[in-house]
Amino acid sequence: MPLPDEPCLTGEIFEEGTVLSLHDLKQMFAVEERHIVEWVEEGVIDVLEVDAVEWRFRGSAVRRARIALRLERDLGVNAPGVALALELLEELEQLRRERRVGHP
Amino acid sequence: MEFKDYYQVMGVARDATDAQIKQAYRKLARKYHPDVSKEPDAEARFKEVGEAYEVLRSPEKRAAYDRLGTGPRPGEDFRPPPDFGSGFEFSGASGMGGQGADYSDFFESLFGHARAGANRSRTRDFDAGRGEDHHAKIMLDLDASLAGGARAFTLRVPEIDAEGHLTMRERVLNVQVPKGILPGQTIRLAGQGAALHPAEGGKSGAGAAGDLYIEVEFLPHPLYRIVGRDLYLDLPVTPWEAALGATVKTPTPGGPVELKIPAGSHAGSKLRLKGRGMPSSPPGDLYAVLQIALPPASDDKAKAAYRAMAAAMPFNPRANLGE
Numbered sequence: 001m002p003l004p005d006e007p008c009l010t011g012e013i014f015e016e017g018t019v020l021s022l023h024d025l026k027q028m029f030a031v032e033e034r035h036i037v038e039w040v041e042e043g044v045i046d047v048l049e050v051d052a053v054e055w056r057f058r059g060s061a062v063r064r065a066r067i068a069l070r071l072e073r074d075l076g077v078n079a080p081g082v083a084l085a086l087e088l089l090e091e092l093e094q095l096r097r098e099r100r101v102g103h104p
Numbered sequence: 105m106e107f108k109d110y111y112q113v114m115g116v117a118r119d120a121t122d123a124q125i126k127q128a129y130r131k132l133a134r135k136y137h138p139d140v141s142k143e144p145d146a147e148a149r150f151k152e153v154g155e156a157y158e159v160l161r162s163p164e165k166r167a168a169y170d171r172l173g174t175g176p177r178p179g180e181d182f183r184p185p186p187d188f189g190s191g192f193e194f195s196g197a198s199g200m201g202g203q204g205a206d207y208s209d210f211f212e213s214l215f216g217h218a219r220a221g222a223n224r225s226r227t228r229d230f231d232a233g234r235g236e237d238h239h240a241k242i243m244l245d246l247d248a249s250l251a252g253g254a255r256a257f258t259l260r261v262p263e264i265d266a267e268g269h270l271t272m273r274e275r276v277l278n279v280q281v282p283k284g285i286l287p288g289q290t291i292r293l294a295g296q297g298a299a300l301h302p303a304e305g306g307k308s309g310a311g312a313a314g315d316l317y318i319e320v321e322f323l324p325h326p327l328y329r330i331v332g333r334d335l336y337l338d339l340p341v342t343p344w345e346a347a348l349g350a351t352v353k354t355p356t357p358g359g360p361v362e363l364k365i366p367a368g369s370h371a372g373s374k375l376r377l378k379g380r381g382m383p384s385s386p387p388g389d390l391y392a393v394l395q396i397a398l399p400p401a402s403d404d405k406a407k408a409a410y411r412a413m414a415a416a417m418p419f420n421p422r423a424n425l426g427e
Contacts, residue, residue: 002254008278014290014317063288067139074133074154089140096142097331 018059019048025057029069036065042079044068044086107175107182108210110156118170122161129157155211165215184213206270235298235314242318244281246325250357250383252283259318263298279318284383287322287330327355333388334381340397341365346373356380356390363392371396 002008012018020028025036039045045061045068067089068082077085111118114128136143136150143149159165168188176182207215240259248255257279260272279291297314322330329336339354349367353360356377363375373394381388401407 001256002278003256003276006256006276006278008254008280009293009296010280011282011291011293011318013282013285014292016289018292059290059292063290070139071137074137076130085140094331097329098336 013059014062015058015060020057020059020061022055022057025061025065028062029065031069038079039065039068039082043083044079105182105209105213107172108152108156108208109175110159110169113152113156114160116160120160125157125160129153129161133157151206152208155207158207159211159215169214182210188214235312237314237317238297239317239319242320243323244285244320245323246328246330247357248281249283249285249320249322252281252383254278255281257318284333284387285320286333286382286384287320289320291318291320292316293318328357328390330382333384335388335390337390337392338395339363339375339392340395341369343396343398346370346394346396354392365394369394 022033022036025031026033036045040047040055045057045064048056048058064086067086068079071077071082071085072079111120114120114125114132116124116128120128132153133150135141136146136153138147138150141150159169172185172188242257242259244255255278257277259275259277263271263273265271277293277296279293282291285291293316295313296316299313327337335357337355339352341350341352344350345352345365346369347367349369350365351362352365354363354377358380361377361380363377365375369375371394375392375394377390377392379387380390399406401410
């Protein structure tokens with residue numbers, strides 16, 4: 001239940017409602033442009049329209065990029081390895097949800 | 105204060121080489137990395153391993169740590185010697201893993217002063233005109249997402265205090281839950297992050313605060329499992345309902361419906377109820393997964409019915425097992 005005396009904040013679903021530019025991602029993660037280009041080439045993150053003059057990304061790319069950066073930093077995985085890990089993690093997550101295994 | 109045996113944490117000998125330490129770290133980091141691991145204490149173990157590696161990878165910190173010996177006897181309290189670290193120059197925290205710098209008291213007491221400065225500059229927002237973005241996580245009921253609407257949440261928000269230490273502050277917020285939000289998605293509340301500190305000299309005014317990102321995870325639901333936008337429901341049916349077909353009352357998020365079970369259904373058959381999953385455009389589907397429930401042979405009448413079935417249907421469910 002909401003608190004009666006507080007204002008209610010309205011937000012947006014970041015993954016769906018937000019479109020980001022290459023510049024936004026560069027700033028957000030403090031990485032070079034070629035790092036993001038490599039992520040796109042290896043399938044770590046997807047661009048909205050491949051043929052567009054300027055790349056645009058859906059908000060869901062942020063979560064993948066954040067995991068990518070952590071895996072690269074903590075485990076020494078390169079971009080193709082991150083792409084593989086993300087795919088396997090997603091598949092595992094889907095199976096876990098379907099089978100309800102691993103839920104608290 | 106508890107003494108930390110970093111060699112034990114890493115599972116290496118005290119005379120381990122740098123290569124051995126790195127190898128042990130990689131192996132443990134893969135095992136406990138919060139993005140990868142489902143071990144219940146993964147995050148805590150990952151931090152512990154990261155902290156141990158932070159010390160053992162640096163020749164200066166490792167040498168200073170080695171001077172402490174193997175620590176006090178069990179049960180004895182550890183106090184850092186007053187001259188700890190004298191003669192060594194610590195270069196501060198490098199790119200250690202984990203969710204920001206969140207070290208043990210033990211680490212802080214030994215190396216904390218070396219860390220504070222480095223950490224501060226690392227967590228500064230790169231956009232000089234805005235305050236920091238904050239991140240938090242909430243657990244939501246599936247029903248809250250299905251209905252949408254205002255809810256109060258208590259968030260624990262990390263903050264860097266004046267001395268550069270990381271502290272957690274509780275903050276209660278009323279938030280409009282977007283209808284149909286999915287687990288793993290994030291609600292962005294513009295301008296609800298950190299205000300821009302005046303000393304940092306940013307533009308003043310409304311645009312100066314960072315944003316608050318609230319990641320949503322779902323509590324397990326008694327009936328439904330959620331996969332993408334679809335919901336899965338285990339629907340128990342009797343053997344005769346599955347074999348002969350039937351119409352059964354089935355719960356859905358929008359209220360119960362009559363669901364037609366086709367004749368010849370079997371355990372695990374998935375019946376799709378289009379558009380009865382998570383509300384979004386397009387909405388997800390609801391899948392009823394059939395479970396055949398056997399009535400117990402609890403009295404003579406039931407036993408006779410089972411015997412009659414056995415006599416009427418010579419059926420071998422193990423025909424495919426090669427016997």
